[in-house]
Structure formats: structure tokens, C-alpha cells
Amino acid sequence: MSANEPLSHDQLDALIVRLRLGVDASELHGSLCGYLAGGASSNGGKLLAALELEGVEDVAPSPADQATLDALLRQCREALADPDLGFEPLLPDGDRPLDERAEAVVDWCRGFLGGFGLAGTGPHAKLSDDAQEVLRDFGTVAASSFDFGDSAEDEDALIEVQEFLRVGALLLYTESAGRGQSGSDRLH
Template structure:
């Protein structure tokens, strides 16, 4: 699935596709999940609304690339992904999209990618909010429920076969995740960061 954004003025941003980012990551010998990377970026933006592009490149290099991002073949796409995602989260037209495989991709792979996306988001949030602060009453019940749901989705295993009902379930769950991301972004903006260790919220 292509990760796109809408703009009311100016030239539209170049969309970032799942396959294009996967190819650039493979060029450096890294079989990383584009969905998990986008989830991680989304989690960072939820937890740190003032995240800069340079901070994003440093964080993704440390967490995923394990090398300096400045000369990585995926750098231009990672910058565009940051620009698109940040803009989408700040708009009010609910145009945010998740970086997932195209709809004609095997359902099992799409489920796996959505699971990776949720895991990445939790990891991104946990760079600023540790498990102790999540367990406290700092967060509303709605937010705690969303994080619990994301944790459950992150642990879903893909199936070897699928049915029409499975396809409908995937559409419903992916749409829930997309809308829940907007809720998280808005709610976390009012919370001070906690003393944290970089641990994934599970």
C-alpha cells in the first residue's frame, strides 16, 4: 500500500510505497519490515510531537538500520515518510494512512505487516513513556485500551490459509488501527514524558 498524504496548497508530497522502501532496505542487505519502521515513526510522533527529521533519522538508524542513516540508500524515502506522516497526523481530515502491503498481497503477509506495524508503534511510544507510566492513571481508559489492543495485534500470527471472513476482519482491524493512531496522537499531546527505558509496551 502506498503511504500518501493530502495537501490543500502546494505540490503534493511524493508517496512512499511499501515495496519501494523494502527494496531500498534490501540494497543494504537488511530484510527489515517497512510497516514496523512506519509504526515506529508513528509511535515517535505520538510521543514526541516536536520530533525533527534529524532526530527521526538518528532514532531509526539506532533501532533498525544499525548504521549511520546519512548514507543509507533508504534515506530519501525515510525523510519523505517522516514528512508525509507528520503532515497527516497534524491535519483534521483523517487522511492518515498506514504503510502496509498492497491489497492484492497474500492476506497472511498483510496480517504479519499490520502486526509489525503495531509492534513498531509501541516501541516508538516506549522511547518516551515507560511501562510504569502506562500502568498509572496518567492515561485515560480509552488510551490504555487502545494500547492493549495494539499489543494484542502485535502478537497475532499469520495463517497459512484465509477465508472471506478473515479478509473482512483484516479490513476492520486495519481501519481501527488507523483511526486509533489519530486518537493516540491527539491524547498524548497533553502528557509530559516519563523517565523511560527503551522498552516495548506489551
């Protein structure tokens, strides 16, 4: 992975296997995005512990793996703050089976909600009605199991859910993490 090349789902999965974490790539990415979107400051080497991931207490990343984690953190932060709205949830490629991709969407939402909560954005935060609705909808997706019938319709529905996650994460990041920004820098 070069410094400017985004970490892929498969690369993150390989890192998770090396570190023996109790999550998959989509859930870890969701956790990290939720943590950042919730307004938490990124604290580099202590990131895995801050996310309270299963098995983290036994993890001592090698310098190369720590550099990859740092790059992932930077990638997430830059994507969420991208003025061109280029953020995308890290999910398996479109050539993977539909059920695998749908389960990754559920895992990403579960991770996002956990990370958002750990960031300290509590129920007293002044989130807009839209942002509160996004959190409720993320919860609905996180608790979902999918039944598949018509593959073309199912594919379209999954694409719509992924787009909702993308836009919802950006809204939550703008409202929570962007609180300190001037009004002209915030998304509307």
C-alpha cells in the same frame, strides 16, 4: 517520488534494502508513527538512531535516501495531524496475499509500540482509559499469529483490524503528541 506523492510500501521496502536495516516497511512506518504519536520531536537525520533500529549504527544514507527518509517523516507527521483523519498505516497493497498483509499488520503494531515507548511516553503519562486500552490492544495484535480459514471472513477481519489501527494511532497521537495544542485543536 514527487514531493507531494506519498511514499509507497514498495518504495520504503527498497529504501530499507539499500540501507540494510533490520526491519520491513510496515515495521519502520509503525515505529515512526509510534514515535511521533508518543510525542517525540522529529529530529531529521538522527531519526533512525532515535528509533534504535537494528543495523542503524552502520547506516550512512546517501543524500537522496536521506531526502526520502525526511519525506517519510513529513508524510507520517502530516497524516497523523490531518484534520480530515486521512492517516493510514503503511501496509502492503490489497492484491498481496492475505497472510503477507496480516503479518505486516503485526509488524506495524510491533513497530508502533516500540516507537511509542522510545518517545518517552511512560506509564505515568496521563492517557485516557481509551488510549490505554488501545495500547493494550495494539500489544495483543503485535503478539498475534493468524490462522486463516474462510478467505472472505478473513479479509473482512483484516480490514477491521486495519481500521482499528488507524483510529487507535490517531487517538494516541491526539492525546500524547497533541498535549501542547489548545482544546479546540484536539480530536475528541
